[in-house]
Every structure is written in structure tokens, then in C-alpha cells.
Amino acid sequence: MGYGYADAFERGLGGWLSDQIAVVGSGDIDFRFLETRFAGPAGARDAFERLIADIVGIVHPDVQEVQANPGDWGIDAYVGDLGKEGEVHIWQSKYFIDGFAKTQQGDVRDSYSSAQKAAQENGYNIASWTLCIPCELDGPMLTWWEGWKKRMSKADTLTVSLETAGRLRRRLQASAAADVRNHYFSPLFTLPPTTADPEEPRGLEELVDNTKYDGALFVRQMDEAGLPETFAAREAFFNAEILEREVTDKGIQLEVSALSTWRVRVSSTWSTAFNTACQMSGDRRFPQLYGEVLGGIETNHAQEAASLRAHVLHGVGLLHQAVDNGRAGWVRDWRDVAKVHLARAPNSASSPNNEEGMEEEP
Structure with a gap:
């Protein structure tokens, strides 16, 4: 045989x-x-x-x-x-x-x-x-x-x-x-070629206060999903806030557009993984979802990071911003978690926190 x-x-x-x-x-x-x-x-x-x-x-x-x-x-x-x-x-x-x-x-x-x-x-x-x-x-x-x-x-x-x-x-x-x-x-990141003299890349800032964002919605959503270690998420969120301020203050249209594009890509990465998780399981929690979404950003978003002279971990921070704005989450009923949280604390980590952000996701 x-x-x-x-x-x-x-x-x-x-x-x-x-x-x-x-x-x-x-x-x-x-x-x-x-x-x-x-x-x-x-x-x-x-x-x-x-x-x-x-x-x-x-x-x-x-x-x-x-x-x-x-x-x-x-x-x-x-x-x-x-x-x-x-x-x-x-x-x-x-x-x-x-x-x-x-x-x-x-x-x-x-x-x-x-x-x-x-x-x-x-x-x-x-x-x-x-x-x-x-x-x-x-x-x-x-x-x-x-x-x-x-x-x-x-x-x-x-x-x-x-x-x-x-x-x-x-x-x-x-x-x-x-x-x-x-x-x-050994995930590989392909950076687009450039003929201009490169500017100084944006680094990552250390978050000294590990209690910062204790009342934030993005931290609450991680708690709901059974993800106990949140400091790295807080640090990524912190760095995304810095990136957003720098881009907004400079007002360079190419960077403003690049940041907007990156936000859309981050949301798409989350949405695709979330829909797949819902199809694969009827449970409230999806044990693989968080790692898959973060891994997808770190593996596939190098071009977006390069367009802003940023690090792919800034993209992870943009994801946590989306969660904090009530646009994503880590459990099946993440919208309910967000509504309850925002009703109790209208201003979450990012200020102002806009309830218009509670748009329907797939």
C-alpha cells in the first residue's frame, strides 16, 4: 500500500x-x-x-x-x-x-x-x-x-x-x-523607494505613567476580551496621539492625507478579522482576534508607516484610537460595551470623544 x-x-x-x-x-x-x-x-x-x-x-x-x-x-x-x-x-x-x-x-x-x-x-x-x-x-x-x-x-x-x-x-x-x-x-517589511533626502524618522516615546488611560474605553474593551496586559496598548495609543498632534500642527496636506488613509487601512484590517472571527465562532470572546489584527498591522502596514516616517506600532496605536472612539472592539458585543462606557464617561482617553464615532461596522 x-x-x-x-x-x-x-x-x-x-x-x-x-x-x-x-x-x-x-x-x-x-x-x-x-x-x-x-x-x-x-x-x-x-x-x-x-x-x-x-x-x-x-x-x-x-x-x-x-x-x-x-x-x-x-x-x-x-x-x-x-x-x-x-x-x-x-x-x-x-x-x-x-x-x-x-x-x-x-x-x-x-x-x-x-x-x-x-x-x-x-x-x-x-x-x-x-x-x-x-x-x-x-x-x-x-x-x-x-x-x-x-x-x-x-x-x-x-x-x-x-x-x-x-x-x-x-x-x-x-x-x-x-x-x-x-x-x-522574521516578518519582512518592504519600504517604498525614495529619491528625496530622507527626513529624520519619527521615533517612539516611552509612556512613563502606567496608570495613564485607566478609564479609557480601549482599555475597557481589552478587559472585556480577557486581555489582562494593557501597557503596550497604552503606549501605542500614547504614540499615536503624539503622531496625530504633529501631523495636525504641521498641516502638511500629504501627511494629513496619509494619516487618514492609514486610519482607513487599520479599520479595514480589524473589520476583516472581526467578521472572520464571527463566522468561525459563536462565542462572545475571540481568543485569536487581537493577535491576528495586531500581527496584520505590523506585517502589512509598513508602506503607510513609511509615508509618515513613522513606526508600524503607530498603526497599532491608531487601532486603539478607533476602539476608544467607539468604532471597533474585541468582543462580539463591543458596541454595547462602548455605549455603556461612553454613557458613563462621555470623554474617554482621546478628547473630545465623539459619539458620532459610533458608526455601524460590518
């Missing part, structure tokens, strides 16, 4: 890793960087799940991801058929960034059991189950893993595999993985 999907993953991607290693262009592959790239541990956990699916997708473009609603059938990514008498190959990601010990053993057992239970209840067969983690195992844990893997493989007649940080890193260093690697670890 030849080899299955699990073997193909090993042979199709891993088979040429040893003689086709590419050097990462602008940064090391450090999985903890995902916490910076995607706004904290929760965003990093979601990003790691997507990263695993994207790595699998290099060899298997038909890879599918499963939305948790409320459970995910013990599957993060799979290839195959989930229908009755179908066969699937499962990849389970666990963001064990701080190492692997007894607690993690329990998590692995639970995930494997969930996958087997869902398969039995829905009538499909698991041909392979691969655990993907961003760390390495020490000697005792490797001994445990080998023993557990053999027991599960024999009991359930399937292939059980492990992809650790090192194996994942080497997969990402392969030439075929360049796009995936750059998206997660």
Missing part, C-alpha cells in the same frame, strides 16, 4: 532536511518569540497551533484545523476523513514553552484520550497521532515518552510520534518552509 500520511510527513519534509538547510534571514527561530509577535502567552499558544498546521501544510496542502466549539475532538490539525469509517492523521500541539514534566504528561494523556474518544464516537479511525511541543525532553521524560508511545501504539494500532523544538526548528529552516518561517519569526 506504500506509506501513509505520517510517513509522508517524515519522508516528504524530513527526508531532505539534512541536505537542504537554509539559514534564517533575519532572526533565530525561538518559539518564545511568539509571545512578543502575538501579544502574550495566549496569543502565542494560538499562533503555535496555527504554526503546526502551516508546517504540516507544506507537505499536505489539504491539512485541516478544528475549531473548538466547545471541544476540538482532541485535534489541532488533521489530514484525512472524519466521516464514518474514514482515516485521519492527527497533529496535536501543546505550547509547553517552559519544559516537559509530570503535569505535561497528564496533559498529553488527556489529549490523546480525547482524540480516541471522539474517533470512537464518530466512527473514524486514527492512523497516526503526532505531539508537537516547543521544548525538549530530558532523559527521564524521554524514557517515559518512549514507554507510553509503545503502549499506545500497540493498544490502539497506530503510529505515535513526537515533534520537539529541535525537529520543528529544523523543519522551519528548510527552503520550502521559508514563507512559514518568515511569517512567524
Whole structure:
């Protein structure tokens, strides 16, 4: 019958890793960087799940991801058929960034059991189950893993595999993985050429007072979404306010127009991601939305930033301004949150805060 999907993953991607290693262009592959790239541990956990699916997708473009609603059938990514008498190959990601010990053993057992239970209840067969983690195992844990893997493989007649940080890193260093690697670890920004002498770029100012904007709507919207770390958002908002004042005070029409265009682009980036999140889940909170929107601005708004000699993080600040003006939010009922907040405190962080800003978004 030849080899299955699990073997193909090993042979199709891993088979040429040893003689086709590419050097990462602008940064090391450090999985903890995902916490910076995607706004904290929760965003990093979601990003790691997507990263695993994207790595699998290099060899298997038909890879599918499963939305948790409320459970995910013990599957993060799979290839195959989930229908009755179908066969699937499962990849389970666990963001064990701080190492692997007894607690993690329990998590692995639970995930494997969930996958087997869902398969039995829905009538499909698991041909392979691969655990993907961003760390390495020490000697005792490797001994445990080998023993557990053999027991599960024999009991359930399937292939059980492990992809650790090192194996994942080497997969990402392969030439075929360049796009995936750059998206997660080395995002590139293309600046438009210019023939004029460059002016001094606008820098970012440090926000000294971490209590500034405590009563702001954009902070409230983050609280509603369960995003506890708000200081970076406050600092981005602070810098966007500075940028806006400078552009307004100078009154250079090209810069005024460029700032207006950037605001529209920021709103479009948020709106697209928000609509997608609403389609994917009926929940009030969207765990991936915040990281995806900020990542989209930082990755795709370099041209807007360059037109104002600004930093892409100014664009993140413009987004928080939009939230503060009641034009966006991070939960399904963000409009209700904004209306209640503005009714209690008509002036939020930006002054004046205009209730005409409460326009209907998609």
C-alpha cells in the first residue's frame, strides 16, 4: 500500500532536511518569540497551533484545523476523513514553552484520550497521532515518552510520534518552509523607494505613567476580551496621539492625507478579522482576534508607516484610537460595551470623544 500520511510527513519534509538547510534571514527561530509577535502567552499558544498546521501544510496542502466549539475532538490539525469509517492523521500541539514534566504528561494523556474518544464516537479511525511541543525532553521524560508511545501504539494500532523544538526548528529552516518561517519569526517589511533626502524618522516615546488611560474605553474593551496586559496598548495609543498632534500642527496636506488613509487601512484590517472571527465562532470572546489584527498591522502596514516616517506600532496605536472612539472592539458585543462606557464617561482617553464615532461596522 506504500506509506501513509505520517510517513509522508517524515519522508516528504524530513527526508531532505539534512541536505537542504537554509539559514534564517533575519532572526533565530525561538518559539518564545511568539509571545512578543502575538501579544502574550495566549496569543502565542494560538499562533503555535496555527504554526503546526502551516508546517504540516507544506507537505499536505489539504491539512485541516478544528475549531473548538466547545471541544476540538482532541485535534489541532488533521489530514484525512472524519466521516464514518474514514482515516485521519492527527497533529496535536501543546505550547509547553517552559519544559516537559509530570503535569505535561497528564496533559498529553488527556489529549490523546480525547482524540480516541471522539474517533470512537464518530466512527473514524486514527492512523497516526503526532505531539508537537516547543521544548525538549530530558532523559527521564524521554524514557517515559518512549514507554507510553509503545503502549499506545500497540493498544490502539497506530503510529505515535513526537515533534520537539529541535525537529520543528529544523523543519522551519528548510527552503520550502521559508514563507512559514518568515511569517512567524522574521516578518519582512518592504519600504517604498525614495529619491528625496530622507527626513529624520519619527521615533517612539516611552509612556512613563502606567496608570495613564485607566478609564479609557480601549482599555475597557481589552478587559472585556480577557486581555489582562494593557501597557503596550497604552503606549501605542500614547504614540499615536503624539503622531496625530504633529501631523495636525504641521498641516502638511500629504501627511494629513496619509494619516487618514492609514486610519482607513487599520479599520479595514480589524473589520476583516472581526467578521472572520464571527463566522468561525459563536462565542462572545475571540481568543485569536487581537493577535491576528495586531500581527496584520505590523506585517502589512509598513508602506503607510513609511509615508509618515513613522513606526508600524503607530498603526497599532491608531487601532486603539478607533476602539476608544467607539468604532471597533474585541468582543462580539463591543458596541454595547462602548455605549455603556461612553454613557458613563462621555470623554474617554482621546478628547473630545465623539459619539458620532459610533458608526455601524460590518
